[in-house]
Amino acid sequence: MAKVTLDRLRKVYPNGFVGVDDATFEIGDGELLVLVGPSGCGKSTLLRMIAGLETITSGQLGIGDRIVNDVAPKDRDIAMVFQSYALYPHMTVAENLGFGLKLRGAPKDEVARRVRESARMLELEPLLDRKPAALSGGQRQRVALGRALVRQPQVFLLDEPLSNLDAKLRASTRVEIARLHRTLGTTMIYVTHDQVEAMTLGQRIVVLDKGRIQQIDTPMALYNRPANLFVATFLGSPKMNLLQGVLAERGDGFSLRIADDNELPLHPEPDLRERVRAHLGKPLTVGLRPEDLSLAAPAPGHLQARVDTVEPVGNEAFLNLDCGGSELVVRLPPRDLPRPGDVVHLGHNPEHMHYFDPERGGSLRA
Structure with a gap:
C-alpha cells in the first residue's frame, strides 16, 4: 500500500491541447478515490x-516515497484494470490470473497460491479451468480484476471497469469492488463517468471538467455543498433544479423574481x-434538489408550475414541470x-437552497 501525491500535474499535447491542468491532491494510503467527470474531462x-x-x-508525481515521473510503468508497482477485459483467449482463467506473475519470474508455488487466493475472493474457483469464451461478461470482468489482484501492488488503477456490463452486473460488480477494497485496504484510484458509481464507491471524489479539478470532497459533502454550478448539476440524479431570476428585497428576507409573476422567497x-444581498437588483441562480420540492396548496411564496410529464419508477415518481420557462x-x-x-403549486425547503453567481458559476x- 502507498499514498499517491500529485503536485501541479499538467499534460499538454503537441497540438497545444491541455488535457490536464494543475492537478494537485493526495490519495491517502488505503483510500479508494474516484475521478469523475464527463467524456473528455481528463480523468482517464x-x-x-x-x-x-x-x-x-x-x-x-509521487507513489509512496518515490518521485516516479521518469519511472517505467512496470517499475511503479501498480496494477491497472481497463474498460476492456484484455484476457488471453487461449488461456484458462487460472492461466490468465497467474500470467503476470509468471512473466516476473515468480515461483510456481507462489503463483498457484496467489491465484487460489484471488479466485476465492472473487468467487472464481469453479471457473479456473474455463477459457474466456465460456464466461459471461461479469465473470470476465472479475477475472480482469483478479489478474490485477494477484500482483499485490501498492496501487490499483481502475479505468471505467464496469462500462461494458449491463445494469444488473454493474451493480453487483460495484458491490464486489467495494468489498474487495474493505478486505484488502489497498490504495485504489477509480475512473468513471457514472456519478452513481462515483457516489457509491468513492471515499472521496475528484470532480473534473475540461482538464481542471472542480472540487474534491466526500460524496455527501459534494452533494450537499457543491462548489459551483457544474458540480451541482453533474452529481445527483435527477440533477439539481436551477431557477434564474432577479433578486429583490422582501420583508425580512429576499425574493427571486422569475417569469410568469412567480416569486420565490429566500431566507439565506x-x-x-x-453575499446574497450583494446581488440585489441583479440576476441570481438558486438551486433546489428534486427531493427539496413538494406539492403544496396555493399560498404566497409557493411556485406555480404546469406538469409536463409524470415518470413513475416504482418506489418513487418524478414530475417534470414547466415553471415560467x-x-x-x-x-x-x-x-x-x-x-x-x-x-x-410547490413548497420548498429554504434550508436546502443553493445560491450561485450566474456569471461566474x-x-x-x-
Missing part, C-alpha cells in the same frame, strides 16, 4: 499519467445574507400523482 488521461502510460508535461442563513423535476412518493397539463457558500 490523469489515470494514465499515474500509470506511466502518458508522459507528464510538468509537475511531480446569517453567514450568507451579505424553467424546467423543474420533483421527486415524490408514487401516490395520488397529478396528470400532464395540471397546474400545481461559483457557489455563494464557497
Whole structure:
C-alpha cells in the first residue's frame, strides 16, 4: 500500500491541447478515490499519467516515497484494470490470473497460491479451468480484476471497469469492488463517468471538467455543498433544479423574481445574507434538489408550475414541470400523482437552497 501525491500535474499535447491542468491532491494510503467527470474531462488521461502510460508535461508525481515521473510503468508497482477485459483467449482463467506473475519470474508455488487466493475472493474457483469464451461478461470482468489482484501492488488503477456490463452486473460488480477494497485496504484510484458509481464507491471524489479539478470532497459533502454550478448539476440524479431570476428585497428576507409573476422567497442563513444581498437588483441562480420540492396548496411564496410529464419508477415518481420557462423535476412518493397539463403549486425547503453567481458559476457558500 502507498499514498499517491500529485503536485501541479499538467499534460499538454503537441497540438497545444491541455488535457490536464494543475492537478494537485493526495490519495491517502488505503483510500479508494474516484475521478469523475464527463467524456473528455481528463480523468482517464490523469489515470494514465499515474500509470506511466502518458508522459507528464510538468509537475511531480509521487507513489509512496518515490518521485516516479521518469519511472517505467512496470517499475511503479501498480496494477491497472481497463474498460476492456484484455484476457488471453487461449488461456484458462487460472492461466490468465497467474500470467503476470509468471512473466516476473515468480515461483510456481507462489503463483498457484496467489491465484487460489484471488479466485476465492472473487468467487472464481469453479471457473479456473474455463477459457474466456465460456464466461459471461461479469465473470470476465472479475477475472480482469483478479489478474490485477494477484500482483499485490501498492496501487490499483481502475479505468471505467464496469462500462461494458449491463445494469444488473454493474451493480453487483460495484458491490464486489467495494468489498474487495474493505478486505484488502489497498490504495485504489477509480475512473468513471457514472456519478452513481462515483457516489457509491468513492471515499472521496475528484470532480473534473475540461482538464481542471472542480472540487474534491466526500460524496455527501459534494452533494450537499457543491462548489459551483457544474458540480451541482453533474452529481445527483435527477440533477439539481436551477431557477434564474432577479433578486429583490422582501420583508425580512429576499425574493427571486422569475417569469410568469412567480416569486420565490429566500431566507439565506446569517453567514450568507451579505453575499446574497450583494446581488440585489441583479440576476441570481438558486438551486433546489428534486427531493427539496413538494406539492403544496396555493399560498404566497409557493411556485406555480404546469406538469409536463409524470415518470413513475416504482418506489418513487418524478414530475417534470414547466415553471415560467424553467424546467423543474420533483421527486415524490408514487401516490395520488397529478396528470400532464395540471397546474400545481410547490413548497420548498429554504434550508436546502443553493445560491450561485450566474456569471461566474461559483457557489455563494464557497
